[in-house]
Amino acid sequence: MQHLTYRKEGQVTTSHRNEDRGGEHRWAFNGVEYPTRKLMCEARRAEYVRLLDEEGMNFTQAAHAVGVSKRTGKAWRNGRTRATGRNEKPLVDRYRSTMDKPRTLHPRYLSQEERIQIADRLCLGDSIRAIARLLGRDPGTVGREVERDGNPESGGYEPCRARQKAADRLKRPKPRKAAEDTRLWDEIAAGLRRHWSPEQIANRPRPDLPDNGDMHASVETICQPIYLQARGELRQEPKRAMRQGRTARRPRGGQGRKPRFREPMVMISERPPEIEDRAVPGHWEGDLITGSRNKSAIGTLVERTTRFTILPHLPDGHDAEHARQAIIDKMQHLPKLLRNSLTWDQGAELALHKRIGASLEAVHFCDPHSPWQRGTNENTNGLLRQYFPKGTDPSVYPEDHLDAVAEELNDRPRKTLGFMKPSEKIIELLDAA
Structure with missing residues (x-):
């Protein structure tokens, strides 16, 4: 067992390493055991910063108090x-950035x-009333500050310590709504199991509970219990619950392809205005969701006005002939009102676009290279990746499975449709037609 004992303001504090019966090393600092030396060192550095900022110690005092040399404190x-040439940033800045800071307050506070002037004047022996006159404050304000936020151990007034105590009083800790109300969380979990987003769950009208405010939750209320404290194995829960299967946001991007067709193409710039403003239904956007190495694919068709989705089945390949046949097979059963136009990227699968246009x-x-010109379809492809992750083989899914996925997607409330x-x-x- 290794011991390092030192004194801090009359109190003996120990940092040591224990070896338990199983041979594992346990590291302790300030009476708290840590499973690794790294965690113990992090606690020591955080205490070093606290002593500097809150206790008002100088660099040497703070270093000795946590059991390190003055040189180590200077390096922090x-x-x-390092000898290898690698530069390490100051650790103090990192720990200081995590400390609680008082928010901007009203001038009456x-x-x-x-507070610094109060401490200085008290050291000079000024009375509470004299300090209050100097600050333009009521004597009761200054008196309460000194009595309430003074250091009971030393009997003095320390401005940094007083600031932190004031910040602590301003906090209004409150249990999270979704975590406390099991009935509300059951409703949220049911929506997540149906692959609804937090925003869809929060904004979907609740005709069964129109006046019960306790059963309505904001998007942030739903996200907090999903993301907060998601570490290690718990990080799998957000991946299963959230649509993209990610625990952090990623920048959007992508590149289109540029194959050449013999038949002349009608470009998007020639598209009638009523298609652009979604005033008339029946105009679709399409694309492919491809599998590993683009060997297999699923077609996606999305109606621009309603976001209604159809998934053409491509079990035998996604060349031009198979794509043409799958698209026509799916769209020929639609009413004439819903078969007006199709917008696609310049992929080789639409080389027979003239026959589709018939x-x-x-x-x-x-x-x-302009996928945003099919924004509705690109968004839908992102939703479908929850069902068909990248790297999987789409050809293994039967047509009835694709129809079930499309039905589930069409059964989700959408913000752009007023939910x-x-x-x-x-x-x-x-019906309106």
Whole structure:
């Protein structure tokens, strides 16, 4: 067992390493055991910063208090260059950034500059009333500050310690709504199991509970219990619950392809205005979701006005002939009102676009490397990746499975539709026609 014992303001503090019966080393600091030396060292550095900022110790005192040399404390403050040439940033800045800081307060509250003046004047022997006159404050304000936020151990007034105590009082800890209410969390979990996003769950109308505010939750209320404290194995829970299967956001991006067709293409710039503003239904956007090495694929068709989704089945390949046949087979059963146009990227699978256009009014093509021109379809492809992750083989899924996925997607409420479902919206348009 190794011991390091030192004194801090009359109190004996020990940092040591224990070896238990199983041969494992346990590291302790300030009476707390840590499973690794790294965690113990992090606690020691954090205490070093606290002693500097809150206790008002100088560099040497703080270093001795946590059991390190003055030189080590200097390296924590200023950083250092290792023998390998690797530069290490100052550790103090990192720990200081995690400490609680008082928020911007109303002028009626004492500022840190005023607290420093109070401490200085008390050291000079000024009375409470004299200090209050100097600051332009009521004597009761200054008196309560000294009595309430003074250091009971030393009997003095320390401005940094007083600032932190004031910040602690401003906190209003409150249990998280979703974590406390099991009935509300059951409703949220049911939505997540149906692959609804937190925003869809929060904004979907609740006709069964219109006046019960306790059963309504904001997006942040739903996200907090999912993401907070998700470490190690718990990180799998957000991956299963959230649509993209990620625990952090990633920047958007992507590149389109630029194959060449013999038949002339009708570009998106020639598309009629009513398609762009989604005023008329029946205009679709399409693409492929490909598997590993682009060997297999699933077709995706999304109606621009209603976001209604259809998934053409491509079990035998996604060349131009198979893509043409799958698209026509799916769209020929739609009412004429919903078969107006199709917008696609310049992929080789649409080389027979003229024959597809015979079943529609027109086929339009996006500009090269411009997937945002099919924004509705790109968004839908992202949703479908939850069902068909990258690297999987889409050809193994039978057609009835694709239809079930499309049905589930069409049964989700969408923010852009006022949280109506695509299946509801398309029926509404057909009834209105």
